[in-house]
Amino acid sequence: xxxxxxPFALSLSKGRSSTSKKxxxxxxxxxxxxxxxxRRKLLNGAxxxxxxxxxxxCDMLNDSQSFRKMLRGAExxxxxxxxxxxxxxxxxxxxxxxxISPVFxxxxxxxxxxxxxxxxxxxxxxxxPLIIDGLVENPxxxxxxQVRAMPGQTQITRHDCVEGWSAIGKxxxxxxxxxxxxxxxxxxxRYLVFHCADRLYGVPYYESIDLIDAHHPQTxxxxxxxxxxxxIGNGAPLRLRVETQLGYKHAKYVVRIEAVxxxxxxxxxxGGYWEDVANYAWYAGI
Amino acid sequence: xxxxxxxxxxTSVKRHGLATRLxxxxxxxxxxxxxxxxxxxxxxxxxxxxxxxxxxxEPAWLAIGTSETRSYVRINRTKIPSTGVIGHxxxxxxxxxxxxxxxxxxxxxxxxxxxxxxxxFFFAWILSVSLLLFMVFSLFNKHIANDLHMxxxxxSPRNIAATIWxxxxxxxxxxxxxxxxxxxxxxxxxxxxxxxxxxxxxxGLAMSPQMNAAIPWLPELFGGRQxxxxxxxxxxxxxxxxxxxxxxxVLLSGPIQQLRGITSGRVSIPLESAE
Numbered sequence: 001x002x003x004x005x006x007p008f009a010l011s012l013s014k015g016r017s018s019t020s021k022k023x024x025x026x027x028x029x030x031x032x033x034x035x036x037x038x039r040r041k042l043l044n045g046a047x048x049x050x051x052x053x054x055x056x057x058c059d060m061l062n063d064s065q066s067f068r069k070m071l072r073g074a075e076x077x078x079x080x081x082x083x084x085x086x087x088x089x090x091x092x093x094x095x096x097x098x099x100i101s102p103v104f105x106x107x108x109x110x111x112x113x114x115x116x117x118x119x120x121x122x123x124x125x126x127x128x129p130l131i132i133d134g135l136v137e138n139p140x141x142x143x144x145x146q147v148r149a150m151p152g153q154t155q156i157t158r159h160d161c162v163e164g165w166s167a168i169g170k171x172x173x174x175x176x177x178x179x180x181x182x183x184x185x186x187x188x189x190r191y192l193v194f195h196c197a198d199r200l201y202g203v204p205y206y207e208s209i210d211l212i213d214a215h216h217p218q219t220x221x222x223x224x225x226x227x228x229x230x231x232i233g234n235g236a237p238l239r240l241r242v243e244t245q246l247g248y249k250h251a252k253y254v255v256r257i258e259a260v261x262x263x264x265x266x267x268x269x270x271g272g273y274w275e276d277v278a279n280y281a282w283y284a285g286i
Numbered sequence: 287x288x289x290x291x292x293x294x295x296x297t298s299v300k301r302h303g304l305a306t307r308l309x310x311x312x313x314x315x316x317x318x319x320x321x322x323x324x325x326x327x328x329x330x331x332x333x334x335x336x337x338x339x340x341x342x343x344e345p346a347w348l349a350i351g352t353s354e355t356r357s358y359v360r361i362n363r364t365k366i367p368s369t370g371v372i373g374h375x376x377x378x379x380x381x382x383x384x385x386x387x388x389x390x391x392x393x394x395x396x397x398x399x400x401x402x403x404x405x406x407f408f409f410a411w412i413l414s415v416s417l418l419l420f421m422v423f424s425l426f427n428k429h430i431a432n433d434l435h436m437x438x439x440x441x442s443p444r445n446i447a448a449t450i451w452x453x454x455x456x457x458x459x460x461x462x463x464x465x466x467x468x469x470x471x472x473x474x475x476x477x478x479x480x481x482x483x484x485x486x487x488x489x490g491l492a493m494s495p496q497m498n499a500a501i502p503w504l505p506e507l508f509g510g511r512q513x514x515x516x517x518x519x520x521x522x523x524x525x526x527x528x529x530x531x532x533x534x535x536v537l538l539s540g541p542i543q544q545l546r547g548i549t550s551g552r553v554s555i556p557l558e559s560a561e
Contacts, residue, residue, distance in 0.1 A: 087500050
């Protein structure tokens with residue numbers, strides 16, 4: 001993921017040499033006479049131009065706002081179709097203890113770079129705050145100890161990163177719906193925004209989910225991984241688990257949950273750190 | 287004058303139906319874009335595994351190895367040097383890049399996972415919908431029954447052996463005989479239409495966390511999510527192999543006529559064989 005931000009020069013004239021090699025093979029294979037070969041050469045030239053044009057054309061289309069908007073229509077289709085055709089409350093597959101990955105990788109922020117976080121880490125995150133506010137009837141100002149004292153839920157699930165890798169971990173935490181019962185969402189609340197203590201490349205990390213995922217029975221605010229307090233690399237002391245979506249939705253280092261009616265006014269407006277900085281899909285169920 | 291001569295000795299006959307031609311050219315674009323945007327996605331984590339899980343701390347059956355000067359593709363224990371092409375190559379500005387697939391093979395040409403996924407999903411929808419439409423149309427216009435159906439004689443080992451021999455000796459049917467698919471053609475088209483492409487869609491969906499929750503047996507069908515990802519990659523390369531053989535066959539059997547047939551739907555054949 002870190003590589004997403006690497007700057008790369010656009011190359012608009014790539015692939016020519018390999019295309020022309022293919023063109024030579026074309027000629028050799030031709031069983032026909034000389035006149036035909038000249039015609040072939042003409043076709044080759046055209047094919048070469050088309051191939052070169054196709055490749056640079058793809059980059060031009062990629063940089064076109066309206067074309068990208070059209071491509072993103074497929075992401076909306078993924079969301080709409082999955083939400084309407086599949087069971088929204090379906091449980092992610094759970095695994096036996098024996099399937100737990102020996103090492104659970106850490107991705108994105110490995111350790112939040114702030115003095116405040118370091119001070120919390122020194123004392124095992126005693127007194128770590130969790131604020132739940134926004135469009136709620138009873139805002140809450142909790143501590144880690146209070147969250148850990150709430151009814152817990154443990155699940156052994158597979159974590160799928162958008163990059164392609166997977167790992168299985170045993171997560172323990174409090175169901176998000178349990179917290180929502182206490183704060184009582186106002187009717188106009190549509191999304192929950194998870195504010196995090198870490199900054200990635202200087203930008204605060206955050207994520208958001210809608211109320212369907214918020215009420216999913218496996219959506220928890222986890223404080224333990226594999227029966228140990230959450231390691232710093234995996235989001236200590238509190239992280240979101242939203243098991244039917246890809247890893248970047250699982251906000252780490254959570255300090256505040258804010259109920260909002262729309263995402264447009266929050267940070268970059270697209271509903272999450274990666275959504276804002278790199279155009280990732282807000283819905284990451286696929 | 288040549289035209290007049292052609293008119294008397296050759297005749298134009300129907301070759302491919304409209305649904306077949308439209309789907310063929312849709313696929314030509316769609317599969318290429320899916321392959322190249324798929325390479326962009328693969329570049330995010332260029333390792334493949336078997337089972338449910340797989341990450342940098344678990345053994346991969348396929349991985350890209352890079353050093354400062356060289357690179358290789360490792361498949362199980364076999365290391366295939368790939369310096370200059372995969373894992374260690376130079377971009378147009380002459381800078382060394384360590385992404386698995388090089389810029390000329392990916393969409394977009396620079397690494398952008400989110401954009402690669404957008405291209406991939408958009409064209410995956412086109413692939414799925416057009417495949418479904420093609421299957422339905424081919425059922426009703428009898429393309430499946432008349433052209434693709436493996437008849438009893440197509441299955442005879444003698445027939446298959448003869449067809450293989452004809453291919454190997456580069457003797458292709460001419461005239462009227464060239465208008466019907468031989469047993470190898472039927473098998474490869476059936477393999478692509480009814481096996482490989484549906485498997486690409488199924489293994490693709492098997493990687494989706496929401497699909498995993500909704501249809502838990504889907505990834506298990508392939509041996510787990512990471513196995514499904516491996517199969518997605520392997521079948522993609524099987525389709526590339528099909529494409530290469532397909533191109534070779536087109537070139538060897540008369541590319542102009544073949545292109546004419548798959549575009550306009552008609553080919554010209556010698557008059558005597560049409561009678």
